[in-house]
Amino acid sequence: MSAERRDGDSLEKVAEEVRKCTLCPLCKSRTHAVPGEGNPRAKLMFIGEGPGYHEDRQGRPFVGAAGSFLNEMLSSVGLEREDVFITNVVKCRPPQNRDPQPAEIQACSRYLERQVQMIDPAVIVTLGRHSMAKYFPNERISKIHGQPRRIGGRTVVPLLHPAAALHKPELKQTELEDFARLPKILEEALARQSGEDDEGSQEMDQLKLF
Ligand code: URA
Ligand code: SF4
Secondary structure, three states: OOOOOOOOOOHHHHHHHHHHOOOOOHHHHOOOOOOOEEOOOOOEEEEEOOOOHHHHHHOOOOOOHHHHHHHHHHHHOOOOHHHOEEEEOOOOOOHHHOOOOHHHHHHHHHHHHHHHHHHOOOEEEEEOHHHHHHHOOOOOHHHHOOOOEEEOOEEEEEEOOHHHHHHOHHHHHHHHHHHHOHHHHHHHHHHHHHHHHHHHHHHHHHHHHO
16 A cells, blocks of 8 residues: 555555546446556556456456566566556557557556656566657667666666567567566666765755855
8 A cells, every 4th residue: 555645646546546537438348447556666667558358357457478477577587566566558458459549548648657656666667669659759669678768867678568479489588588687777776866865965965054
């Protein structure tokens, strides 16, 4: 459970709003909206594409075959789902698992943005090209996957979607290798953050002298 913020917003509130949301046409075909789940203070946040069949049935992200592979990759770097936060760019399942449309992603972004703001992760990992496009609008995932970049005071790492390895087994090794870099990337992002905090407090100390 996350503490309620001073402005009264909370992850639970976002989830409640998502479950009732009718802001885009995906609300009509959903069984359950999938707000996302995990550690409210996660340092690593994963953003996938949208719920599939099993996610729509259960109201939970990444619980089907792609989810099993994501779990496997997490445990390959010593992480469990409870350590991270997992959500999607659209919270309701697109019919027949079609790609989410730009207007749907746009409508749903208000929820994702609040989640990112409240969790405040040091590292955001995008899974697949639709969530990549939020941070890297004109890039090709085949070219930039696995390469961290600083965006707005955070590190963002675009990864291939775990389902890609299910369709093309030759991608599995690439996905595992990209994933294996995450602990180091996280460590560097955290070191950088605490460096910035120290700088901030030094500046405060200096200001106090005047
Ligand atoms: N694929 C996604 O992008 N998200 C899920 O939650 C499940 C499968
Ligand atoms: Fe609302 Fe997002 Fe679901 Fe569309 S996908 S109905 S914007 S929660």
